Amino acid sequence: MGGLEARRRRRTWIVVATGLVVVLVGATAVVLTVKPWTEEFRHGGLTIAAPPAPVKAMPQVVPAPASAPAATRNGLAAALGPVVGNPDLGAFAASVTDGDSGKVLWTQDADKPMIPSSTGKILTMAAGLLVLPADHRLTTKVVAGSAPGEIVLVAAGDPTLTAQPDGNGYYPGAPKLSDLVAQIKATGQQVDSISVDTSVYAGTNFAPGWDRSDIAGGSIAPLDPIMIDGGRVQPLVEYSPRVDDPALDAGRQLATALGVDPAHVKLGTAPAGATQLAAVQSAPLRDRMLQAMVHSDNVEAEAIGREVAMATGQEASFAGAVKATATALQAAGFDLTGLSMMDSSGLSTDDHIPPRLLNRILTVAALPDNPAAQANSSVDPAATGPTGSPLTPMLDFLPIAGATGSLADRYTVRNHDAAGWVRAKTGTLSVSSALVGYVLDRDGRVLTFALMSNDRPPEVSRPALDAVADALRNCGCS
Template sequence: MFGRNKQNIGGLEAKRRRRIWIIVSSVLVLVLVAAASVVAILKPWTEEFRHGGLTIADPPWPVKPVPQVAPAPVTAPAATTNGLTAALAPVVGNPDLGIFAGSVSDGDTGKVLWTMDADKAMIPSSTAKILTTAAGLLALPDDHRLTTKIVAGATPGQIVLVGGGDPTITAQPDGKGYYPDAPKLQDLVAQVKASGQRVDSIVVDNSAYSGPNFAPGWETSDIAGGSIAPMDAVMIDGGRLDPLVEYSPRTPTPALDAGKKLAAELGVDQAKVTLGTAPAGAAQLAAVQSAPLRERMLQAMVHSDNVLAEAIGREVAVASGQEASFTGAVTAMSTVLQAAGFDLAGLKISDNSGLSTEDHIPPRLLNRVLTVAALPANADAQGNSAGGQGNSTADPASDKAGGSPLAPLLDYLPVAGGTGSLANRYVDRDRDGAGWIRAKTGTLSVSSALVGYVLDRDGRVLTFALMSNDRPPEVSRPALDAVANALRNCGCS
């Protein structure tokens, strides 16, 4: 939306400049004619200026910033089930939604207000990242970092690049790769050189991850399509062949390619780069750390980065005592969420990004995670209403003294018409939702979804999970946007 406005402004400026040149020639005559009278007016001022008699006014008072974003009013009337049902009826019956299921709750009380097949297990596509991020917030400190090391090898002249699960390292000459604040390959190179270690060969240790590096339900065509790379424990710019392009084709051998990039920087023959493991107790020669977890979760959510989401899932697995594999990450995520009080009935997933077509999540669960994130401190959940989960005495994952630890999740969601995967939606249609709806998108060839929250016309926070299956995204996404837009326009008290 902002890019479009900028272009429009640029076009107006160009037209304005052309008009100025046209007008100047006709106005110039009038200016010359008026010059004599203008001199008579200016002359006393100019004489006074020459003799130092000009009085300079005091500087203007400083401009004070005025906040433009205000919290939702605590006095906003609550939406009702009848009001929401009436508001949504014209849009939820759209055949473009295909197989549709959804759930809407009050963000202040947690009460479920509207459902449609909310327990139906749906292909979630990238909205599955909500569960991965929630588990990350519950299981890890938000400043957690991953370390990539270089250690001495088993033979003289050999070094080992030891992956620590960080896919964000960049080899860009200026250190500015795809991910903000990413660790730099050049820093590893500089440390190795400073150590005085002779380097003739490089081993890449990928053993921090175990099991297959490609999940069930993934398509190998998505590697060339730029949606995913095989999950190795070390990567350069998420395995992108063009480090600065979001959906650049990815490499099918990320760890080996990282070793070859390191070899190129150290002047080592790339034929002498192999996969292997570091010797026990090897001396460390160099190390770099990832950006904090909170920054990586933000990138994974706003830009729907599948590689980052999978890496975060393994990070949760390691913290939970599980193996860093697809199975371990899914098990850890489920265990963390269940321990926090969430009802996982109907959940069946094979990965942590939602790229797998074998994933199934009921909208009830996704909406409940967002509701708990939105609940204010000391709120009482009323999730039993309308088939919801929860109870009247305790909120899942809630800290009564300070609100939910899931609250940061709300800030990780794209803004309709403004950021990330929602930047180009709510621009040409359903514009009432632009800037008001924040939601995680999900898009596969057979699935589209929106899970997030919105301020309705009465100023009340509504959380929602809207899921469509069996329609192509170019058909279902506009229909989903219309449903969320109806929530924004709802004065449903």
């Protein structure tokens, strides 16, 4: 990947811990006035003290200083030595890079293929940023069927449609089933039966290395090209059990809303040239990527992988999505040696990625300039962010330690020095834990990292990984 020597200094924005607290507390008001009441008994009366002067919330989100000294290999080795030997890390592999120069500063088995768990989503989102516009949307349609009274719900690969009465489903900005219903009724179309056309996807809807118990556990649904709230039985609950037949479930919910017997719903194919009766669009790709990354949503990530496949002429299947992702990354100059993926979410225990590759993607996102990636991307350079790389938006897709998404409940007790400073994609399976992201060290220098642990349960390995990230934050390693 070209462009290791930066042509201009990056000014990556980092959320500092104190600023994070101020922003969260003062989000709805710029000026806060506190009015304590004090009691003084004077001749049996009550005196109320005057209120104190107003306190103004001062945001503390500032760019990383351009003059910050770079960490050294020896300095990092000294800082990480006490924590990387922890046996709780199990089989441990890692890579740490200076985010300004792209210089690799510390590694341990960085070329070793590791089970990535959900950090595998980084590959999918990177491919999406390389080949699709940030405002790309999917359109779900309803058309007239070939039989009298039949309509066909034509899936487009969007699992976010909601049937919530108020239209506010699990996914922000998702299309509404009620809008489809209103449009269908406005046509005056008689509806006696519904077919659901899932032909946009190919192959099986369950990947190698997935566990069917994860359907009831709420981690995944069979990957149909249309779902209601990601196939959740309880639409607003993140880890709700999922339905076994998401596409048919969507058809049945549409039937119920139209007053049609749900027993009259089946799979089928839309006739060529059918009259369109209704259509709704997904949220923009950038919003769906954010949701998939911050909350580690497997269904959303798999759907985005198929979206990448369709955009690049590949079959919209697990294999096609994996191939499309690899092709996009390779065209952008990434070394894919050691990569082997069965899915787009990292849920498969058969997935393997070397930490070198994951760290390199984050480094390219953070570098001040990356002409090679730009040249191989269809994304408008004017919309790629301040560093000029199409991958730069990924920096904002990462959870914040101790504050958001899958990192909200970490770094709150142990390793709390890193809270608000580390931004990283998490990965958690019974056999794998990982962190891939970036942090501002004590000298004010951005470090990108990929930390991967296999062969330990997450309740053991995650605190050990957090300790490594905490050491990076506390490193004054120049």
